[in-house]
Amino acid sequence: MTAAPERAACFLCGAPSEYRELGAPERRHYLCSAAGCGEYSITRRAQSLIEILYRAKVRRQELRQVVAAAAAGQLVEIDFNPGTNAWETNLVEANGSHGQAS
Numbered sequence: 386m387t388a389a390p391e392r393a394a395c396f397l398c399g400a401p402s403e404y405r406e407l408g409a410p411e412r413r414h415y416l417c418s419a420a421g422c423g424e425y426s427i428t429r430r431a432q433s434l435i436e437i438l439y440r441a442k443v444r445r446q447e448l449r450q451v452v453a454a455a456a457a458g459q460l461v462e463i464d465f466n467p468g469t470n471a472w473e474t475n476l477v478e479a480n481g482s483h484g485q486a487s
């Protein structure tokens with residue numbers, strides 16, 4: 386299920402990046418080229434919420450700091466939980482198993 390990555394501006398900082406579409410939940414996995422950014426995945430609902438409610442870029446900057454602070458080889462998974470009204474940023478192994486906590 387490895388489709389060729391698309392090139393697009395990073396969702397958080399706008400720098401050149403690549404992303405892949407992933408499913409369950411629908412999300413995009415970004416690999417950003419900017420030094421102050423990094424690797425992360427973000428769900429469709431989190432992206433929509435940022436675009437609708439956070440036009441002032443504050444949330445993008447906060448999330449970018451989380452992504453930039455992750456250690457090498459770590460991927461930040463960004464989601465918004467509508468049940469708890471909370472942002473969820475989980476660190477996972479960028480190249481390891483995905484989904485199940487280990």
Ligand SMILES: [Zn+2]
Binds near residue numbers: 396399417418
């Ligand atoms: Zn970026």
